[in-house]
Amino acid sequence: PYTCQQCGRSFTQLGNLKVHMNVHAGEKPYTCQQCGRSFCHKGNLNYHVRIHTRESLFTCQQCGISFTEKRSFNRHIIIHTREKHFTCQHCGKSFDQHENFKAHMRFHSGEKSYMCTQCGKNFSQKGPFQYHMRLHSEEKSYTCPQCGKSFSQKRHFTDHIRIHTGEKPFPCQQCGKSFNRKGTLNRHMRVHTGEKPFTCGHCGK
Numbered sequence: 759p760y761t762c763q764q765c766g767r768s769f770t771q772l773g774n775l776k777v778h779m780n781v782h783a784g785e786k787p788y789t790c791q792q793c794g795r796s797f798c799h800k801g802n803l804n805y806h807v808r809i810h811t812r813e814s815l816f817t818c819q820q821c822g823i824s825f826t827e828k829r830s831f832n833r834h835i836i837i838h839t840r841e842k843h844f845t846c847q848h849c850g851k852s853f854d855q856h857e858n859f860k861a862h863m864r865f866h867s868g869e870k871s872y873m874c875t876q877c878g879k880n881f882s883q884k885g886p887f888q889y890h891m892r893l894h895s896e897e898k899s900y901t902c903p904q905c906g907k908s909f910s911q912k913r914h915f916t917d918h919i920r921i922h923t924g925e926k927p928f929p930c931q932q933c934g935k936s937f938n939r940k941g942t943l944n945r946h947m948r949v950h951t952g953e954k955p956f957t958c959g960h961c962g963k
Contacts, residue, residue, distance in 0.1 A: 765919050766903060779924040789855035795934065823951060827931055831857070834951050 759774040764782045777799060780787065786796035788803040799804045808826055816831035817824040825831040826875040827879040844859035845852045848866045851883045864871070864882040868873040872887035881887035893910060900915035901908045904922045909915040917939050920926070926936035928943040932950045937943040 765923055767919070778925075781923045786926070797936075798925070802926075802929045802934075802936055805929040805931055808931065821952065825932075830931065830947075831953075837951075 759770060760772050761768045762778055762782075764779075767778065769778065780798045786798050788797045788800050789795070790797075790803060790806055792807070795806065797806065801820060813837060816826075816828055817833070818834060820835075823834065823835065834955055844854075844856055846859070846862060846866070848863075851862065853862060861883045870885060871882070874887070874890055876891075879890065881890065900910070900912055900916070902922070904919075909918065920938035926938045928938070928940050929936040930943060930946055930950075932947070935946065937946060
C-alpha cells in the first residue's frame, strides 16, 4: 500500500495517493469550465458539473421539488408516502413505527428508562444509551498525529483527520458544495428537499 506521510491514510494505488496529496497541498487542479469553480478531486468536479449539464428529471407531485437523480427523488418521496399508525394524544404527532412512538412518549412523561451503570447517566432512548455504553467499554486506540486527540471508533477518527487535511469527500449533488462528514451533507440536503424530520415533542413545531 501507498501511505500518506502527513495523515497516515493508505491507498492501494499510487495515483490515488497523488490525488489525495492535493488536499494537503491546497491544490485544486480540476476546474469547472462553466463557472470556474475548482476542486481537489475529479469526482467532486464530476458531481458539480451535473448542475450545469443535467435537468431536474424527477419532480415530486406532492410538493413540486425536483431532483436530478432518481435515488434522491425516491428518498424524498418516502416523506409523503409513509403511513403513520401511531398518534400522540398529547401533541398530535404521528409515527409509522411503534418504537419511535414509545420513545416520543417518554419526552412527555420525562421517563428515562436506560441508566448507565458506570457513570449513572440516564437516557430515554435505547440507541443513545447503547452508544454511550460503548464509550466506556472501548479503548481509545486511534490517536490523531496532528493534535494528539484519541478516538475509540475509526469512523470518528477519520472524520476528525479531515479537519486537519481539509478533505471534503461528500459533495452535494444539487449544488456542488462539499462536506467533510456524511451527516453534515445529509443535514445540508434538507435545504434542497425541504424535509424537516425533527419535531418538538412538547409543542409540535
